[in-house]
Amino acid sequence: MSAVSKEREATMGRPYRTMEPSGEPTALELRHVAKGFDDFAVRDVCLSVPCGSVVGLVGRNGAGKTTLMRLALGTARPDRGSVVLFGQDVTAAGQEAHARARMRTATVASVCPYPGYLTIGEVATVYTLSYPTFDHAAFEALLDRMDIMHQPEGAHRPVSAGLRVGDLSRGQGMKLQLAACLATGADLLVLDEPTAGLDPIVRDELLQMLREHMAAHPDCSVLVSSHITGDLERLADYIVIVDEGQVILSAEKDELTDVMGVARLLPAQLERVLDEGIVPRGELRVREDGLAGASEVLVPDRAAFVRAYPDMVCDRAAIEDVMRLVVLGRSL
Numbered sequence: 001m002s003a004v005s006k007e008r009e010a011t012m013g014r015p016y017r018t019m020e021p022s023g024e025p026t027a028l029e030l031r032h033v034a035k036g037f038d039d040f041a042v043r044d045v046c047l048s049v050p051c052g053s054v055v056g057l058v059g060r061n062g063a064g065k066t067t068l069m070r071l072a073l074g075t076a077r078p079d080r081g082s083v084v085l086f087g088q089d090v091t092a093a094g095q096e097a098h099a100r101a102r103m104r105t106a107t108v109a110s111v112c113p114y115p116g117y118l119t120i121g122e123v124a125t126v127y128t129l130s131y132p133t134f135d136h137a138a139f140e141a142l143l144d145r146m147d148i149m150h151q152p153e154g155a156h157r158p159v160s161a162g163l164r165v166g167d168l169s170r171g172q173g174m175k176l177q178l179a180a181c182l183a184t185g186a187d188l189l190v191l192d193e194p195t196a197g198l199d200p201i202v203r204d205e206l207l208q209m210l211r212e213h214m215a216a217h218p219d220c221s222v223l224v225s226s227h228i229t230g231d232l233e234r235l236a237d238y239i240v241i242v243d244e245g246q247v248i249l250s251a252e253k254d255e256l257t258d259v260m261g262v263a264r265l266l267p268a269q270l271e272r273v274l275d276e277g278i279v280p281r282g283e284l285r286v287r288e289d290g291l292a293g294a295s296e297v298l299v300p301d302r303a304a305f306v307r308a309y310p311d312m313v314c315d316r317a318a319i320e321d322v323m324r325l326v327v328l329g330r331s332l
């Protein structure tokens with residue numbers, strides 16, 4: 001049996017690389033959080049959102065991303081571990097403390113959660129009740145910019161303030177949510193697939209608004225999940241990959257996209273790489289791609305790999321490549 005096939009038996013789904021806590025201030029930390037359901041469990045998750053950063057959460061369907069967000073927001077309670085919001089352990093401090101810290105967070109859900117009978121004006125009123133900091137003028141300016149409502153000169157109220165949520169398209173509903181979320185002035189935004197099901201133009205508008213908001217509010221922090229990894233490549237400072245309720249990789253985004261690489265190797269080439277040991281053991285993630293027995297190989301340092309093996313093909317890694325290989329590949 002070759003070294004490759006012997007090693008294949010091990011390691012699917014094991015953590016590949018996780019970051020140590022850096023000691024810098026955080027908006028959110030999950031510390032060794034566990035939560036069990038009948039058929040699913042979150043296991044020993046550590047995750048942090050440094051103040052002023054965007055953390056992108058990725059993973060396949062059912063990996064546990066929404067559950068982690070619910071644990072962060074206090075709509076699910078951990079069985080073990082703690083949730084720390086703005087430096088305070090809200091799990092230990094109880095529900096009231098969590099509710100107070102919660103007022104400094106705002107969310108966007110993947111499906112517009114407001115009842116269809118509410119008008120846009122009533123949505124704004126609900127937000128005003130929940131967030132004393134809610135900025136009406138900013139909300140209306142954002143909606144105006146997104147072509148959901150506009151206020152003709154001399155009119156007392158915007159023409160679409162009476163439009164009902166149920167009459168909005170999916171894209172308009174997501175724009176409405178994001179506008180409301182940004183207008184809260186919250187310190188932590190938790191965005192669960194905010195661009196799912198939107199066309200590229202609307203996605204681009206939403207991402208642009210979010211980037212501008214981050215530029216204008218440098219202390220604002222964001223935890224955002226998405227299956228559209230290209231959006232995260234444009235937005236995120238850190239990437240956290242989740243699988244089967246576990247964090248299997250957390251890293252700076254630039255480390256993934258600028259440092260790692262994906263090599264496409266024939267069996268003899270892979271054997272040579274393994275035999276020579278230039279890449280440390282356990283640092284490669286390998287997956288056969290079915291074409292002529294070749295393998296896709298995630299390498300931790302593309303530049304070093306290309307220097308050592310100039311005859312082999314090694315491309316820049318996209319977040320999607322890293323996720324696929326870390327989740328499905330074997331460690332070698």
Ligand SMILES: Nc1ncnc2c1ncn2[C@@H]1O[C@H](COP(=O)(O)OP(=O)(O)OP(=O)(O)O)[C@@H](O)[C@H]1O
Pocket residue numbers: 037038039040059060061062063064065066067068
């Ligand atoms: N309250 C609950 N009771 C039982 N099971 C639950 C509950 N909440 C979540 N789960 C289970 O947890 C698992 C993870 O779900 P979750 O929504 O967190 O995944 P996800 O990564 O957000 O998935 P997707 O990308 O498809 O949205 C699923 O199997 C789901 O059925």
